[in-house]
Each structure stands twice: as C-alpha cells, then as structure tokens.
C-alpha cells in the first residue's frame with residue numbers, strides 16, 4: 001500500500017510491501033527504475049536494510065551521503081547481482097605485487113560464499129567514482145542473497161552503492177519500520193520485505209592487504225574463511241579513532257559511536273555481568289533514573305521484579321538468534337524513554353559471537369564494565 005509523505009518540501013516515500021521470498025515483479029521494476037534514474041531506494045538484504053543508489057551516478061551518491069548524514073570519508077559497499085558484474089568495478093592488475101593472487105582468491109570466495117553476507121575489498125577500477133570509495137584505491141563489493149535484493153539488482157542492471165539504511169551512527173535497520181524511523185520523507189522508495197534474517201552487517205574482508213584481513217566480523221565467520229584462506233587475520237583495532245579524524249576510513253565502523261543508540265549504554269562483560277547489572281540498575285533507579293536492560297532470554301526473570309524496561313534477545317547459546325534481534329532490541333529501548341541502557345555482553349571470541357561482541361562494544365562506545 002503506497003503511502004506519500006505529506007510535506008511537499010521533502011522527497012516522497014513510497015512503501016512497497018513485497019513477499020520476501022517471491023517479490024512482486026511490478027514493485028521490483030518500479031524500484032529498479034527509480035534507482036536507474038538516480039533515486040534512493042531502501043531494500044532488505046539478508047543482513048540489514050540497505051539504502052541504494054546507482055553507484056556510477058555521482059549526484060545520486062552525493063544525495064545519499066547528505067540524506068544519511070554520513071561523512072564523505074566513509075566508503076560505501078557496491079552491490080551487484082552476479083560475479084560477471086564485478087569485472088568493470090575491479091582493476092585486478094592493480095593488486096599489490098604480493099597480492100597477485102587476489103583474483104583467484106576472490107573467485108574461490110565467491111563460489112563458496114556468494115550470494116551471501118560477505119563483502120570483499122578489491123583494487124578499484126577507474127570507472128568507480130572516488131565519491132563511492134571515499135578516495136580509496138580499493139572498492140568494496142558484495143552479492144547479497146536476499147531474494148528482494150537479488151531481484152532488484154538483477155532488474156536495475158547497474159551496480160548499487162548501499163550503506164545500511166539508517167542515519168549515520170544509529171543502529172542498522174533490520175525492519176522497514178526502522179528505515180522509516182530514521183529516513184521517512186528523505187528517500188524515494190522503501191521495499192518492505194519484512195525482518196532481515198542475519199541481523200548484523202556483512203563480514204568485510206580486505207584482499208588487498210598483505211594478508212587477507214577481516215575488517216568487520218559478520219555471519220561469514222573467521223573459521224569459515226580460514227578453510228579457504230589459512231592466513232586470514234582479524235583486524236585488531238577496536239575503535240580507537242576519534243570522530244574529529246577525517247581521513248578516509250581504512251576499515252568499517254572505526255568510529256566508537258557506530259551502531260549506537262541515542263541513550264547512553266554500558267556493556268557488562270564477564271562471569272558476574274548479570275549480578276553487577278542488577279546492582280547498578282538498583283542504584284540508578286534509586287537516583288530516579290529510568291533504566292533499560294538488554295539481556296539474553298534466560299536473564300529476563302532476574303530483572304522481572306525491578307522497575308526496568310527489558311528488551312530480551314534470543315537464547316545466550318544461540319548467536320544467530322541474538323544477532324537477529326540485536327538492533328531491533330536496541331531501537332526498542334532507545335524509543336522507550338529510558339535514561340540509560342545496561343547491556344549484557346553476549347557473544348565471544350569465535351563464530352558469529354565475534355560479530356555480536358564487536359557490535360555491542362561499538363554500541364556502548366567504549367563504556368564497558370569488566371566483571
């Protein structure tokens with residue numbers, strides 16, 4: 001059911017509801033035409049909703065940065081429908097001498113993980129605007145697996161630059177409603193394909209570094225990558241960069257406030273996290289504050305008798321369920337009127353747990369209590 005924004009000063013937002021497994025070709029055709037003409041289209045991928053523009057249309061790319069409030073030094077991921085469409089975006093011959101195998105490695109990774117939640121950083125071809133890559137000589141590319149994204153990209157027949165469809169530094173959207181919370185009235189079309197399945201952004205893997213390097217952990221885990229790339233490593237940097245630093249971002253999410261709720265959040269890690277959260281919640285309530293808690297399902301009862309706003313994730317032993325709910329839960333707490341959020345550190349050193357821990361730490365902006 002199409003819906004038009006009332007304020008004529010703003011761009012119209014049309015919400016097109018589509019079946020996530022078999023999207024209506026007419027809705028896809030309309031969104032694809034909008035992209036080709038330089039419009040801004042939000043669409044579901046298996047990870048989070050993206051805000052797409054024609055990647056080779058510099059004006060559209062400029063509008064995208066403005067609408068998101070994204071600094072121009074934060075590069076975008078280019079999404080395509082097939083491996084063949086990557087050829088014009090990448091200059092394999094420009095791979096560093098010690099990375100001459102980048103093309104072979106990319107092809108192997110593509111066979112194994114595409115379409116899917118993996119982004120590859122590759123040498124940029126001259127045809128990719130520097131506005132897209134924030135001046136870098138590399139380009140990030142991804143073939144998403146969500147049927148709506150696939151249909152849209154195949155129909156548009158142009159490469160689509162798409163960051164997550166949130167305002168800069170806000171949690172990524174995993175539902176169309178989240179996109180509208182942040183961007184209503186500022187974009188042309190939202191394809192509403194229901195909630196996304198993975199819930200955290202794609203794994204970003206740099207194949208131009210001296211060793212293959214995971215810049216952002218995601219659902220294609222380090223362990224999965226290691227089967228093809230025994231020398232893959234995880235970027236150790238955990239977000240020490242300040243917002244005032246304006247050179248191109250070499251790696252995603254390096255701003256400590258990335259993915260953050262508006263309400264201040266503290267993350268509790270370690271064996272005594274729940275007990276410490278209860279103490280701190282009581283103290284804050286005693287000071288007259290409204291407290292939100294973000295915990296796995298099992299911890300729900302521990303907070304039942306306290307006057308706190310609870311947002312429950314999935315079971316602690318099920319990282320996929322935790323990831324699927326993470327950003328929605330953060331947004332629920334954010335709009336619930338609480339003064340602060342206490343979050344339990346879930347996830348861990350391996351698998352998808354790594355991505356969870358990374359996103360929670362960033363959402364907490366470095367406010368971490370070791371228990």
Ligand code: TXA
Pocket residue numbers: 045047048049050051074075076077119121133136138139140142144162163164165200201202203204215249250251252253
């Ligand atoms: O799952 C995803 O990746 C989602 C969906 C929409 O595909 N997209 C997404 O985009 O998360 P965004 O813009 O929110 O995050 C992309 C990250 C950026 O933080 C950026 O730093 C990194 O990828 N990136 C993009 N191009 C890069 C490059 N050439 N070198 C290193 N990092 C790059």
Ligand code: MG
Pocket residue numbers: 163164172
């Ligand atoms: Mg983002």
